Every structure is written in C-alpha cells, then in structure tokens.
Amino acid sequence: MRIFVAGATGAVGQHLVPALVGAGHQVTATTRSAAKATGLERMGATPVIVDGLDRAAVLMAVKTAEPDVIMHQMTSLASLHGVRDFRRFDATFAATNELRTRGTDYLLEAAQAAGVKRFIAQSYIGWNNARTGDLVKSEADPLDPDPLPATTQTMAAIRHVEDVVPRAGGIVLRYGSFYGPGASVAMLEAVRKRQMPIVGGGAGVWSFTEISDAASAAVAAITNGAPGVYNIVDDDPAPVSEWLPYLAERLGAKRPMRVPAWLGRLVAGEVIVAQMTQVRGSSNAKARRELGWAPAYPSWRDGFPIWAKSA
Numbered sequence: 001m002r003i004f005v006a007g008a009t010g011a012v013g014q015h016l017v018p019a020l021v022g023a024g025h026q027v028t029a030t031t032r033s034a035a036k037a038t039g040l041e042r043m044g045a046t047p048v049i050v051d052g053l054d055r056a057a058v059l060m061a062v063k064t065a066e067p068d069v070i071m072h073q074m075t076s077l078a079s080l081h082g083v084r085d086f087r088r089f090d091a092t093f094a095a096t097n098e099l100r101t102r103g104t105d106y107l108l109e110a111a112q113a114a115g116v117k118r119f120i121a122q123s124y125i126g127w128n129n130a131r132t133g134d135l136v137k138s139e140a141d142p143l144d145p146d147p148l149p150a151t152t153q154t155m156a157a158i159r160h161v162e163d164v165v166p167r168a169g170g171i172v173l174r175y176g177s178f179y180g181p182g183a184s185v186a187m188l189e190a191v192r193k194r195q196m197p198i199v200g201g202g203a204g205v206w207s208f209t210e211i212s213d214a215a216s217a218a219v220a221a222i223t224n225g226a227p228g229v230y231n232i233v234d235d236d237p238a239p240v241s242e243w244l245p246y247l248a249e250r251l252g253a254k255r256p257m258r259v260p261a262w263l264g265r266l267v268a269g270e271v272i273v274a275q276m277t278q279v280r281g282s283s284n285a286k287a288r289r290e291l292g293w294a295p296a297y298p299s300w301r302d303g304f305p306i307w308a309k310s311a
Helices: 013-022 034-042 055-065 086-092 094-114 149-167 185-192 211-220 240-251 261-268 270-277 285-291 300-310
Strands: 002-006 026-031 046-049 069-072 118-124 171-175 177-179 208-210 228-232
Touching: 002 013, 002 055, 013 026, 013 211, 026 034, 026 055, 034 046, 046 055, 055 094, 069 094, 086 094, 086 149, 086 270, 094 118, 094 149, 118 149, 149 171, 149 228, 149 270, 171 211, 177 211, 177 300, 185 240, 208 211, 208 300, 211 228, 211 285, 228 285, 240 270, 240 300, 261 270
Parallel strands: 002 026, 002 069, 026 046, 069 118, 118 171, 171 228, 177 208
Antiparallel strands: none
C-alpha cells in the first residue's frame, strides 16, 4: 500500500519507516528538517519536508502522495532534548498539543479530500488515566475527570485526538511510557545520577512501551482493528517502587533515593508527585484481541536490560 507517515523522524518513526518499507509498502515520510530528509531516503522512503501546522502544505503533500493509509506520529517531543519542566507542564508540551489538535485536524481534512482508507494516530496513556479506582485501566475506563491544573491543556489535546479520529473512522494508538534504543535517554541519565528518586511509597503504576513495539502496533493497525482507541503497552504494569530500582540495577547505578511526598512536591511539583504515587497502569487486552498485536517485550524486565546496554 501507499502509506503517508507524518512525523517520520520521531522516536517511533525511526522504527516504523524501515518496518513499513521492509513489508513492501511505498512510504512517503514527512519531516520539518531538510537535514533529516536524507536519513528517510536511506530508509527507503520518499521524504517530504512539511510543517504539520501548515494547512496548505499538508493538504498538498497528501494530495500528491495519494496514500491508502495516513499515520499521524507528529509530536514535538524531540525538540525538548530531554528537558521537561513538569511545573509548567502545558507550556512544555504546547507545541505537541498544537500538533494533536490543529495538526490532527489538517491531516483528517487531507485524508477526506484524498479518499484515504485508513487513518492511524498516536496518543498517550499514563498520567492521564483516572487516579482512582482500579490500578490497571482499560479503554472503557474514562480518562482523569479532574486532571491536575498544570495538565489541563495537554489533557484537552489528547481528548481531541481520541474524539475526532475515531469519529472519522480512524484508529488511535495510546502509547505508554517509551523506552528502548533512542528513546527516553534523559530518564537513563537521571537514574544514573540518582536524580530520579522514589517519591512517597512509589505506588504510582506505570505501563511501558518498548519503542519497536510501538512501531509494530502501528503496522498491525494498517489491516486490523475497528475504529476506536487502543492501549499499546506491555503486559506488566508496575509500581515505581518496583521498576525504578530494577532499572538502576541494570544501569549499574546506585539504588534510587527515597523522598517524602511533601518534599517531592516542594522540589519538583504536583505532577511529579502524582506520577510517582497516584497514576494507574493500562491493559493491552483489547489491542491483543482486536489488532492481533502482541509486544515483543512483554515486560519492562525483558526490555530494560537491552535499553541499558544501548545507552
């Protein structure tokens, strides 16, 4: 098929484009950077330099490519270079929020105009789960009805993707916390330097997604699954108190420090404390059942050692 990958040089795109080309698809891959276009060409894709927030350029790029499938993998996370101010959460993710709102709308408009058969978009699941009730949530569970004030705009952007894409007949892939070669390097450095402590009891439950598993889920969604939202996470949701010491051990670092919640709130802010103490994990049962997808790394215990060696 002809597949249009928007945001092809991000963490997922670097694994997704070669997988699509290797499967025999004809791939048009977008980037905002002329310097990155050569890399896409080496992967076997046709690069197109386009800003996802330039409506006219997006419409023209899709019209020219005549794709059967559009994959929306656009974020601006790479531009943060690992530096994220969680006290100013919405400001930090403002560019990505624009890509999740206006960028999504422009791609959907282009898809409709070009008669695209399949639309697949990236989303996220983790801190935006409701922080009450079951420790592991499914797609049937609502997102946090009372998000922390610092996250309201980012939550609204995620809700937008998860509303408009399925209504247009598309699929939304909710990725968990990324790890793996080329992903979340800043976290590894923080753990090495003991700058990522366990806050409170470390009861916050995280769901992880190894980066190549994220790409394989997008490939599966080309032909499988009804319109809707799917959690793309591993099989092993786990509390911070369990996975963080394991990651430190794999890195050969000292065990993470422990700090009380009040100190974490003072030093790092409410969002970090919630992630460490309150967040809920997610189930991948629907993706396994309806997309025919299964993670190659069923647990972070399988993937963290490889990640640590790659860094």
